[in-house]
Amino acid sequence: MATFGNPATAEPTPGADEDGGQNLTVRQALDKATAEYNDAKGRLDKSVADQAAISDQMGKTQARLGELQASTATIANAAYRGHRVSIVNVVIGADNPDDMLHNMVTVEYMLQQENNQLRQVTEAQRQLEQQRKDIDAAVANQQAQLKVMEANKKAAEDALRKAGGGADAGSGAPSGGKVTTNSGARNSDGSYPKEGCTLDDPTTSGCISPRMLNAYNEARRAGFTHYTSCYRSGGGGDHPLGKACDFSANASTFVNARATGADKTYGDNLAAWALANAKNLGVKYVIWYKRIWQPSSGWKSYGGDGTPAGDHYNHVHISMQ
Structure with missing residues (x-):
């Protein structure tokens, strides 16, 4: 699979x-x-x-x-x-x-x-x-x-x-986040401007896109200040493009276990916030607790690899347009 x-x-x-x-x-x-x-x-x-x-x-x-x-x-x-x-x-x-x-x-x-x-x-x-x-x-x-x-x-x-995913997973999924952001820049036709990995990533020595940096800063302003890592080289996802960040459920590191208690609540709240502000920020998708949210389909099941990191049990992944 x-x-x-x-x-x-x-x-x-x-x-x-x-x-x-x-x-x-x-x-x-x-x-x-x-x-x-x-x-x-x-x-x-x-x-x-x-x-x-x-x-x-x-x-x-x-x-x-x-x-x-x-x-x-x-x-x-x-x-x-x-x-x-x-x-x-x-x-x-x-x-x-x-x-x-x-x-x-x-x-x-x-x-x-x-x-x-x-x-x-x-x-x-x-x-x-x-x-x-x-x-x-x-x-x-x-x-x-x-x-x-x-x-x-x-x-x-x-x-x-x-x-290995795609089944409906909306029941019990994070929701109800508060809108705390303003709408970002758009092209004259309403689409999102194309962006590259052009700015310094505040979490690593790599780069990050302007829209991703804005989302990172807005999350901080909204109170989501736990350990975060954005750019990394290799792989076929958005991290090497500077268009994704992994927000740890734990305050200081990525824990090799499913988030529980306050950490789980933190992840739920962050995911709900990302959904509520998705249109303003330009969120492409959110992955959290073996679920993936997309604007087109809402929450669906996510095919991970059985590990806390691979199944996104220990961090919220946010990919940007």
């Missing part, structure tokens, strides 16, 4: 089967599917927000168009019923040149008003048509992103099953 396991040690380290073969392929498939799901979900959320804003503006445009059309109709009715000064009246109805000039100015003003109203009506109609097209485009985009999300949800679940 393929696993995402680690050797029989208290400290999470790359297992031999992570360096190649089926397990590396499975892990890569999981990482890819979850990352693409997150990006599609970001695009979907952005499109839904855009649609709401366009719909609001469209309502205002429709109301404005109605007002303009009513005003234009009033002017037109007055003109056709002879209720305004006409060019003929200006010429034959004026008693003197001053009256003629006054009437001509009046005619010009009314014609300008009518033309201005008609231009505003035309512009409002153009805006309304463009807003309808924008909404149609937003709906089409949402449908496309939903298809991408569904395909990647399936791919991620397939990868988990190949690794």
Whole structure:
């Protein structure tokens, strides 16, 4: 059975089967599917927000168009019923040149008003048509992103099953965490910006991505200050990319045993916090106590290797987009 396991040690380290073969392929498939799901979900959320804003503006445009059309109709009715000064009246109805000039100015003003109203009506109609097209485009985009999300949800679940996990594990899993973070930077379409291992890792001599460093610091600010290790070389996961941290359940080290008591509670609370803040931080998945959480599927069983580290009984693993 393929696993995402680690050797029989208290400290999470790359297992031999992570360096190649089926397990590396499975892990890569999981990482890819979850990352693409997150990006599609970001695009979907952005499109839904855009649609709401366009719909609001469209309502205002429709109301404005109605007002303009009513005003234009009033002017037109007055003109056709002879209720305004006409060019003929200006010429034959004026008693003197001053009256003629006054009437001509009046005619010009009314014609300008009518033309201005008609231009505003035309512009409002153009805006309304463009807003309808924008909404149609937003709906089409949402449908496309939903298809991408569904395909990647399936791919991620397939990868988990190949690794010996994937069964529903939501009962009793950590939940109810508090949102303590603000939304991070996104691309204009709602997806996450690509990041590399460009910053110093505060837990090792290696590197870390900006999003991972932000999550690490936010976890600290939220009170999760137990021993943590992020970057490590080797293996096919996110640690060598600077996009994952292992948060020990124990305050000072990785213990070669299942977390119990206060340590277990700490791990549960940290995992719940990571879930609650996943969208803001850009969390890809969380692994804790032989369960894995993904935005697409929630908590599923995790195929470890039978050790406290490999089964993630002694630490919470957080992978970032």
